[in-house]
Amino acid sequence: MMKPKTEAELAGMVGAASGPLHVFGGGTRPVGKPVTGEALSLADLSGIVDYEPGALTLVAKAGTPVAEIEAALAAEGQRLAFEPMDHRALLGTQGTPTIGGVVAANVSGPRRVSVGAARDSLLGVRFVDGSGRVLKNGGRVMKNVTGYDLVKLLAGSHGTLGVLSEVSFKVLPTPEAVRTLVVHGVTDVAALDAMTRAITSPFEVSGAAHLPGDDPRVLLRIEGFAGSVAYRAGQLTSLLADLGEISEIATPEDNAGLWRAVRDAEALKDRANVWRISMTPGAMVNGLLQALGDDARTYILDWAGGLCWLGADGGPEALHHRLQSLVADRAVNAGGGGHVTLVKGDAALRASVPVFQPEPAPIAALARGLREKFDPKGILNPGLMG
Template identity: 80%
Template sequence: MTPNTEADLAQIIASAQGPLHLFGGGTRPIGAPAAGEALSLSALSGIVAYEPGALTMVARAGTPVAEIEAALAAEGQRLAFEPMDHRGLLGTAGTPTIGGVVAANVSGPRRVAVGACRDFLLGVRFVDGTGRVLKNGGRVMKNVTGYDLVKLLAGSYGTLGVLSELSLKVLPAPETVTTLTLHGVDASGALEAMTRAITSPFEVSGAAYLPGDAPRALLRIEGFAGSVGYRVERLKTLLADLGEITQTDTPEQSAAIWQAVRDVDTLADCPTVWRVSMTPGAMVKGLLPALGDDPGPYQLDWAGGLCWLGGDAGAADMHARLQALVADRAVNGGGGGHATLVKGDAALRAAVPVFQPEPAPVAALTRGLREKFDPKGILNPGLMG
């Protein structure tokens, strides 16, 4: 089924007698294998309103991300939260849509500086599990009335409601970009460098670590040319004792570097991939050492707070171990964390809890929300456990 209007979507959901498998561009088969009748949102497409002067855009959920980014680039603006394109990592086709980005709260390397996708949502329109059309928030940045369903829907993977229209805050693109590379550091050295940079006053908009044969920490500095030049020199002084530093001044080269980090190109050949979120210190000093001398291929983003970890096919034992380690206070330092299976075959995704199991009180809240928004239990059932 492919509804052409929001009214069509509401009618389909209201009359549904069984589970619905919701999807947009079909680029991210995350979660348990899909069950139910396929419901594509790809026809709910198009930019409804764009006001560059107000830094706002309204688009239907099925609008391709590329279409949105092209419209913004023509006005010297961008989606500051830098949504990832999963196709290379997952080996999928399809077209990334803005609804899919919001439903999964997809946020790239710039999250450490500007926040996540949900922080740029001004308003949403969605259809709940009974077929009601609901809206929350607005189309302007001053609208703060009512319950914050906007952030609740972001990251819910379509289990609370089916997004039909989104209002987004956008930001100007920078005048220039420079990337600093610190060569030859291990994970601990990279953590030190990223921590110094992120906590400095020099406004770093990306901090990542790529281990391997040529281990390196990456730092991104964006803004007006004069400011970038000053901040780059200060950062080089700040990090001089940690190793050799080189810089990439061509914006196009920096864009390619950070696109590869954003899309996790280093793990594209791994049959299984996890996404782990913890505090940076716990990640580097707790989780990685707990995985042993050879944790497998990985990369760090968000100044060490996000780890993409690769593994073998059918790695059910590794999955259970990883989620147990993330939940272990001796490993996470009391700060908690999440380990999500992002890439794996259908058998593995059917056999394990793809998302980190929730503590009992949180799980009870989750059940209550789903019962309220989807009393028939038809919206992507089983996707998130």
């Protein structure tokens, strides 16, 4: 296994490579098709390079543990507002989540409705392309708008366009108060109604999720200054009073644990196979879940993240193809667009199905062209997204 400690070492290793490279960070997310190639770990390329709390910016090497960054931010009353998911409980993996892995997969959480995804907090990147060249784009401050937006391009490319060596982020203050309203005993349709009312209200909800099952609940998170949070919670309670019993979770610790479970899809950790489905909420409830019938027994709706997490055990290959077909079917997905990703499944399943939603021909051609430009030797995680 190659484990560079500096960007120069990384560039030399990639430039000298004559065969495929399996590029990864902490090894916590085996998502995508299995990659055959020499292992290239970024775990030793680690450390916070620059942190300016007053400027709300942080720069770190790609292999820096997310926990290290979060601890440094917490000491200054700040945070990564897009709350990156920790996949270890869901996937049953070990290792340490790294900030480069977060960027490479654009890993984001339920707060996406109010602050955007990881790529929306990303200010700049340094990376090594498939020829071994060190490239940089963006910067370390928020006022940087020149050049091509390779920052957004690298986010979500899963290491197929370049190997990240350094990333810079804007960060945000931790809010003074947080509360979660819990609407109890709601059906899927009522849950959609509750979340739609909350998100479209003027009361600034930063998280909305539906947990079905024996105790079906809708969770609505409100954050900010204490007085504002109390007022908005009261107004939302009145707005949703006709839907049934509403309780409130007010302690920071209970709120953190609750939303961590939503963020990490912990309710599905015992399922052998898990899919991440991105669709409009109305299409999820009125189209996809109805079409799936008994296949939709175990799921989580993360309205604010625009996601449905679906878990299943038997017949995963057939279900996978069905899911991707349903998302592409405009009779089911009336909103159009969306995609399905197989997040959890064994290597045999991931090798036999299109893990990511197949792209329309024009977009697929554009993606191939980009890979040829950034990775002319075709060595960076080849086939992972194919």
